[in-house]
Amino acid sequence: MSPGGKSAAASNPGWHAHAGPRGALEPLGGGVTAVPGVRAAGRAVGLRASGKPDLALVDCGEPVPVGLVQTRNQVAAAPVRVSAAHAADGRARAVLLNSGSANACTGEAGESLARASADWTADALEANAADVLVCSTGVIGVPIREDVLCAGVPTVAAALATDGGTDAAGAILTTDTVAKEAAVSVTDDEGRTGIVGGMGKGVGMLAPGLATMLAVVTTDVPLDAEAAQRVLDRAVARTFNRITVDGCMSTNDAVVLLARGGATDPPPEAVVADAVEHVCGDLAEQMVRDGEGVGHVVHLTVTGARTEEEAADVGRAVADSVLFRTAIAGGDPNWGRVVAAVGAGPVAIEPDRLSVRFGDVTVCEHGAAAAFDRAAAEAALSGADVTVEVGLGLGEARATLLTSDLTHEYVTINADYTT
Amino acid sequence: MSPGGKSAAASNPGWHAHAGPRGALEPLGGGVTAVPGVRAAGRAVGLRASGKPDLALVDCGEPVPVGLVQTRNQVAAAPVRVSAAHAADGRARAVLLNSGSANACTGEAGESLARASADWTADALEANAADVLVCSTGVIGVPIREDVLCAGVPTVAAALATDGGTDAAGAILTTDTVAKEAAVSVTDDEGRTGIVGGMGKGVGMLAPGLATMLAVVTTDVPLDAEAAQRVLDRAVARTFNRITVDGCMSTNDAVVLLARGGATDPPPEAVVADAVEHVCGDLAEQMVRDGEGVGHVVHLTVTGARTEEEAADVGRAVADSVLFRTAIAGGDPNWGRVVAAVGAGPVAIEPDRLSVRFGDVTVCEHGAAAAFDRAAAEAALSGADVTVEVGLGLGEARATLLTSDLTHEYVTINADYTT
Numbered sequence: 087m088s089p090g091g092k093s094a095a096a097s098n099p100g101w102h103a104h105a106g107p108r109g110a111l112e113p114l115g116g117g118v119t120a121v122p123g124v125r126a127a128g129r130a131v132g133l134r135a136s137g138k139p140d141l142a143l144v145d146c147g148e149p150v151p152v153g154l155v156q157t158r159n160q161v162a163a164a165p166v167r168v169s170a171a172h173a174a175d176g177r178a179r180a181v182l183l184n185s186g187s188a189n190a191c192t193g194e195a196g197e198s199l200a201r202a203s204a205d206w207t208a209d210a211l212e213a214n215a216a217d218v219l220v221c222s223t224g225v226i227g228v229p230i231r232e233d234v235l236c237a238g239v240p241t242v243a244a245a246l247a248t249d250g251g252t253d254a255a256g257a258i259l260t261t262d263t264v265a266k267e268a269a270v271s272v273t274d275d276e277g278r279t280g281i282v283g284g285m286g287k288g289v290g291m292l293a294p295g296l297a298t299m300l301a302v303v304t305t306d307v308p309l310d311a312e313a314a315q316r317v318l319d320r321a322v323a324r325t326f327n328r329i330t331v332d333g334c335m336s337t338n339d340a341v342v343l344l345a346r347g348g349a350t351d352p353p354p355e356a357v358v359a360d361a362v363e364h365v366c367g368d369l370a371e372q373m374v375r376d377g378e379g380v381g382h383v384v385h386l387t388v389t390g391a392r393t394e395e396e397a398a399d400v401g402r403a404v405a406d407s408v409l410f411r412t413a414i415a416g417g418d419p420n421w422g423r424v425v426a427a428v429g430a431g432p433v434a435i436e437p438d439r440l441s442v443r444f445g446d447v448t449v450c451e452h453g454a455a456a457a458f459d460r461a462a463a464e465a466a467l468s469g470a471d472v473t474v475e476v477g478l479g480l481g482e483a484r485a486t487l488l489t490s491d492l493t494h495e496y497v498t499i500n501a502d503y504t505t
Numbered sequence: 506m507s508p509g510g511k512s513a514a515a516s517n518p519g520w521h522a523h524a525g526p527r528g529a530l531e532p533l534g535g536g537v538t539a540v541p542g543v544r545a546a547g548r549a550v551g552l553r554a555s556g557k558p559d560l561a562l563v564d565c566g567e568p569v570p571v572g573l574v575q576t577r578n579q580v581a582a583a584p585v586r587v588s589a590a591h592a593a594d595g596r597a598r599a600v601l602l603n604s605g606s607a608n609a610c611t612g613e614a615g616e617s618l619a620r621a622s623a624d625w626t627a628d629a630l631e632a633n634a635a636d637v638l639v640c641s642t643g644v645i646g647v648p649i650r651e652d653v654l655c656a657g658v659p660t661v662a663a664a665l666a667t668d669g670g671t672d673a674a675g676a677i678l679t680t681d682t683v684a685k686e687a688a689v690s691v692t693d694d695e696g697r698t699g700i701v702g703g704m705g706k707g708v709g710m711l712a713p714g715l716a717t718m719l720a721v722v723t724t725d726v727p728l729d730a731e732a733a734q735r736v737l738d739r740a741v742a743r744t745f746n747r748i749t750v751d752g753c754m755s756t757n758d759a760v761v762l763l764a765r766g767g768a769t770d771p772p773p774e775a776v777v778a779d780a781v782e783h784v785c786g787d788l789a790e791q792m793v794r795d796g797e798g799v800g801h802v803v804h805l806t807v808t809g810a811r812t813e814e815e816a817a818d819v820g821r822a823v824a825d826s827v828l829f830r831t832a833i834a835g836g837d838p839n840w841g842r843v844v845a846a847v848g849a850g851p852v853a854i855e856p857d858r859l860s861v862r863f864g865d866v867t868v869c870e871h872g873a874a875a876a877f878d879r880a881a882a883e884a885a886l887s888g889a890d891v892t893v894e895v896g897l898g899l900g901e902a903r904a905t906l907l908t909s910d911l912t913h914e915y916v917t918i919n920a921d922y923t924t
Contacts, residue, residue: 161848161856161872191844191856193873227874359871378753408827408911409919416920422645425610426756429580437580437610453580454612455646492827494913500828501835 092490101385101486102324102367107360109272109353116146117251117267120283121304123348127245128257131238133186133230139257143207143242144302148348149217151311151391152178153318155326157339163190163226164200166338169219172204173342176311179217181302181342182207182239183258185287187230189222190337199232206236210243221340223260223287255285258300261499261501262287262376272361274353275491280307281349282361286341301341301369305356309345317359318343322349323467325366328398328487330405331377341366375419375486379496383471387486391479396433397478397485403431404476411492414472419463421449424476439479445472519658520804521743521786526779528691529773536670536686537563539702540723542767544578546664547676550657551878552605552649558676560654562626563721564599565765570635570730571597572737574745576758578812582609582645583619585757588638591623592761595730598636600721600761601626601658602677604706606649608641609756618651625655629662640719640759642679642706674704677719680918681706681795687787691780693772699726700768701780705760718745720760720788725776727766736778737762744785747817749824750796760785790851793907798915801833806905809897815852816897816904822850823895830911833891838882840868843895858898864891 100106126144133140154173156166172178182203189196200220207213222230245253255265269283288299296400309317322341343362352358357363375385386405391397404410407427421442428435442450445466449458466472515861519525533539545563552559573592575585591597601622607617620637627634641649664672674684689704707718741760762781771777793802805824810816823829828847832839840861847854859871864885868877885891 159845159848160854161844161859188841191841191869193871196873225839226845227869229874266739337841337848370908412916412919415916420644422607422610422756425580426578426645429578429756435579440580450610450646452612454610454615455648489916492916494916497834497911497913497916500831501837 099363100367101371101488104484105362109274109357109360111270111272111361111364114269114281116249117255117285118283118302118304119251119267121281121346123147123346124304125246125248126250126254127242127247128250128253128255129238129242129245131241132234133184133238139237140184140186141242142183142254142257143180143246144254145211145246149177150347150438151176151309151314151345153314155318155322155341157336159190161337162220163188163338164192164196165189165220165222166340168200168204169221169340171218172219177214177217178219178344180207180211181219181221182218183221183300183461184230184235185223185258185260187222187224187228188226188338189230190226192227192229195229198457199230203235203239206239207243210240212378216473216504219342223258223300223338226337238370240455251283251285258287260287261378264376266369266372266376268365270361270364270426272357274357277351278351279349280305280352280358280361282312282358282365284365286373287501288373299339299373300327301366303343303362303365304346305358305362306346306349307352308347308349309355310357313355314343314345317355317362320359321363324363325370327372328485329344329374330402330487330489331374339356356419362484371488374490377490378499379493380490382491384414384489384491385471385473385486386489387484388478389475389476389484390480391483392481394483394485397483397486399475400428400431400433400478401485401487403427405487406490408492414467415491415493417464417467419444419449419460419467424474425450425453428476429441436480441477441479443475509603519783519786520780520790520907521747522796523903526783528776529692530689530691530783531708533688533690533700533711535668535688535702536704537702537721537723538667538670539688540700540725541553542765543564543723544665545669545673546661546666547669547674548657548661548664550602550660551653552657559603559605560657560661561602561673561676562665563673564630564665565763568596568598569766570595570733570735570764572733572762574737574760575740576693576754576755579608580756581612582607582641582757583615584608584639584641585669585759586616587619587623588640588647588759591638596636597638597763598632599626599630599640601687602640602719603649603654604642604677604679606641606643606647607645607757608649609645611646611648614648617684618649622658625658625924629659638761640757642677642719642757645756651865666751667796669700670704677679677706679706680797683795685788685791685795687784689780689783691772691776693776697770697772698768699724699771699777699780701777701784703784703788705792707792718758722781722784723765724761724777725765725768726780728764728774728777732774733762733764736774736781739778740782740785743782744789745903748789748793749821749906749908752777791906793909796909797911797918798912800912801910801918803833803908803910804890804892804905805908806892806894807897807904808894809899810902811900813902813904816902817906819847819850819852819895819897820904820906822846822910824906825833827911834906834910834912836883836886838863838868838879838886844869844872847895854897855899860896860898862894
């Protein structure tokens with residue numbers, strides 16, 4: 087458990103942004119249903135043995151432009167393939183999400199079930215199945231019980247409500263301990279305003295490209311399908327692709343942006359893009375804070391890179407080092423593990439230019455030990471949130487990743503997940 | 506601690522070989538000094554605060570052809586750079602190895618000290634400094650105490666003995682719990698015979714390319730420098746590059762092959778190459794068995810690959826998955842984590858052809874759950890040694906890696922290493 091306790095609140099949802107967002111943001115409640123015209127629901131229909139909520143539905147009421155980013159894992163789950171096909175025309179109306187099973191590595195039966203679940207949802211909504219996306223999360227290789235899901239879809243559809251976002255967010259959790267929602271209104275300099283809402287889940291198999299996670303984001307700002315994809319791609323690159331809990335890429339990752347539209351005087355794409363990035367960043371930070379066994383949240387910034395992409399790549403090399411992450415768990419200012427991870431990473435560096443800071447304490451400069459106060463360095467690693475900065479001395483670009491330590495609790499959780 | 510207790514003995518030192526070695530092998534004692542004409546020593550000279558042995562020297566008595574494989578980490582330690590320079594002419598006489606400090610990220614002073622230590626060794630041996638290689642292991646960024654090392658070199662040189670291999674092996678340990686030695690005589694079909702001896706260390710920052718490790722191998726079979734390098738490259742690719750404890754590449758890895766020569770009727774290169782691979786494989790297995798916090802040693806075989814290299818790459822993707830490794834720690838037959846790691850890895854696969862076996866129990870076939878007895882699968886993961894086989898269904902090539910689980914003890918050891 088985190089020293090500060092777990093919280094769904096993101097302390098610094100702008101961690102991913104180098105400059106402030108265009109447009110003034112005001113927080114809203116309601117998650118995905120903060121956007122007018124979007125209804126959602128979450129119910130316990132019997133997919134999880136625990137009896138916890140396990141089926142969620144988000145419905146825009148009509149087909150709308152959609153953006154979709156999915157896992158790049160070659161072992162993609164059935165719902166990943168079905169959703170890709172259904173979103174290929176750039177439009178979708180609803181997203182059905184279940185916990186309790188990933189419906190991955192379930193063969194032809196799993197593929198049929200994923201398609202059938204879209205059919206059942208379409209029947210309940212009087213919609214077209216091709217406008218329904220499906221997402222699953224849970225254990226790989228465990229079939230979803232078809233009769234339970236078939237009976238559950240009308241139940242959750244009947245529960246759809248304009249304030250159902252929080253229920254939906256609560257029905258997609260696995261080992262998550264808190265539901266994850268975010269929503270903002272955004273107003274630009276000319277008084278034009280829009281709303282972006284979102285929900286997400288993900289606490290294990292969390293890694294860039296993508297983190298193991300599901301998220302649904304809605305907006306009342308009209309965007310065509312190309313714009314929705316463009317906005318989502320950028321937001322994912324800077325948020326969900328910059329968090330990692332264990333460096334493992336899952337079979338089921340999906341982020342959906344439903345451009346519901348309806349705003350009467352909406353801001354332009356650049357403004358809503360920053361708001362979408364903000365909501366995604368908020369959800370991403372909540373995921374890391376609720377990560378399995380997380381004791382410390384690490385704000386890892388790489389500076390002095392030639393490009394932002396290289397900065398992020400160096401950050402991932404450090405964040406995926408189990409030696410770095412166990413050192414953070416122990417509050418041990420072992421900066422050698424940071425530079426070793428950088429040197430073993432994919433980006434060409436100049437070892438003599440490397441620097442490392444823990445909080446405000448410079449522990450390594452010019453690639454060698456700095457004269458530093460060990461007690462101060464240990465103190466910098468003692469809080470629930472710690473900052474680590476790696477300087478490359480090669481350029482002006484930078485990137486921040488959020489990661490976590492590797493603790494005893496993580497091992498306990500993951501040594502016995504399926505049983 | 507391993508369920509079966511830690512042991513320096515390798516149960517199956519041929520794990521890396523697809524066919525048996527050319528030539529009959531007989532185990533010998535003595536490690537590096539199993540080879541006539543090689544002397545070695547290990548002493549406690551005060552580099553480690555614990556007072557444990559911390560300085561080792563291996564001496565061939567005259568410059569001999571040398572093969573050298575070193576870390577590819579861009580943040581290479583000073584001794585790595587100095588040894589590369591001294592071995593550039595293909596000849597070396599002696600190797601000085603210290604524990605207590607990696608002499609990495611120690612700036613100009615560290616580089617000067619590495620060179621000076623070769624000078625001191627040369628003085629003590631009446632040799633040329635350019636024929637002395639130097640290796641260091643320990644914490645990164647901690648300077649070696651120059652006065653202590655300067656005084657220690659003559660001490661260890663004075664202790665050189667023809668039966669000093671075991672002392673030397675004991676002086677290069679860090680968090681290793683047992684010294685690691687191996688030696689064999691090899692005799693081919695025509696009665697020609699040679700000897701290969703070796704010692705090594707390495708239990709953390711253990712990953713392919715290279716594992717974080719030091720090893721010195723000696724042979725009385727005459728090889729020129731090109732042959733020594735060729736023999737060593739192949740052996741390392743199949744042994745030290747196929748083990749991983751934590752996926753982290755260190756700053757200090759080095760493997761040295763000293764072709765001392767002297768055998769009166771030596772076998773040809775192909776025979777000694779297999780014997781060198783055997784000794785390296787034995788040392789590599791000892792490293793994994795003594796790995797930090799290892800509870801289970803995992804014999805991970807990838808079959809049905811297009812090439813041996815792709816088989817090894819798939820194996821590394823699985824072995825580096827912390828989710829796979831925590832599942833093994835818990836004896837949890839969560840095969841979904843295996844296929845997820847394969848799918849996220851660098852090799853193009855056909856998901857529908859994947860199979861996974863834990864011991865003799867097939868848990869996944871055709872990319873989906875097999876009908877299997879859970880108790881039998883758990884039993885297959887319960888021993889100190891477990892076997893995991895991943896079938897790709899793409900070709901005939903295969904490779905075996907040795908890795909380990911990720912345990913609470915690993916976290917404990919690594920959360921507080923420098924303090």
